[in-house]
Amino acid sequence: MKTRILVAACTALAVSFGAQANETKPEDLIKARQAAYAFIAWNMGRVRANTEPQAVYNKDDVIKAANAIQAVANAGLGQLYAKGTEKGTGFRETRVKPEVFMPEHGAKLGEIAGNFNKEANALAAVAAKGDKDAVRAQLGKLGETCKACHDSFRTK
């Protein structure tokens, strides 16, 4: 009886420690990162549509989209590139390149990620002011940071 209780207690503890370390399965992390970028892409599309030359600019819609982009970008996406997520299938097979996980590319990756966050924060700030042309220009800057990462760290 004592042994059974001890086993149960240890199992509970192991579950707790597992939770503490947030040991999410690699495929769930890959799914979450695909979700993050897909949601950002939809919101960037909304901003782009609002800033087309012929479009009627909807300031509130752009603010919501920009705030979502900012929060997702700043959510701590680095956690989604944990060891074990180099290959695998979330919603679909990951397109991440092995270079993302190589220390010698860390500086470049960090710079791109930092630029991505910086331009996402700037987009939210510009969106709040409601100047269509400024938002369009800032969206372009954000898009460049997306492209920089795709060019180096994602397969086509």
Next chain:
Amino acid sequence: MKTRILVAACTALAVSFGAQANETKPEDLIKARQAAYAFIAWNMGRVRANTEPQAVYNKDDVIKAANAIQAVANAGLGQLYAKGTEKGTGFRETRVKPEVFMPEHGAKLGEIAGNFNKEANALAAVAAKGDKDAVRAQLGKLGETCKACHDSFRTK
């Protein structure tokens, strides 16, 4: 020559109007809504892991996750249920029930969506204070609003 220019101009105009209406393809909207909820789910998992009894609570991590949940919840997700998205495949086949698109269920759906936003906003506010037990309790309230929608408006 004049005709060719006119055709080109009309095409450009049509493209612009298409962008103005933000006529995203139904499958892209379905993908974006699957992305939104998958990203929320990952962030709720982070908050949950932080608030397990044995877990070391990381206030900053919880704030980032809660802010992301809040921004996604408030991004205007209703747009992702546009006409044409009743059936279809984004990342995978949608599990949305037809009831979502039936006017007679609008009031109930609106109430659930409103509660979801309210509890997501509250989670971000509670997370900012850093009280582990309060965050855990608020996460539970948010989870109830997720369940309410799944029970009525999503297939198993």
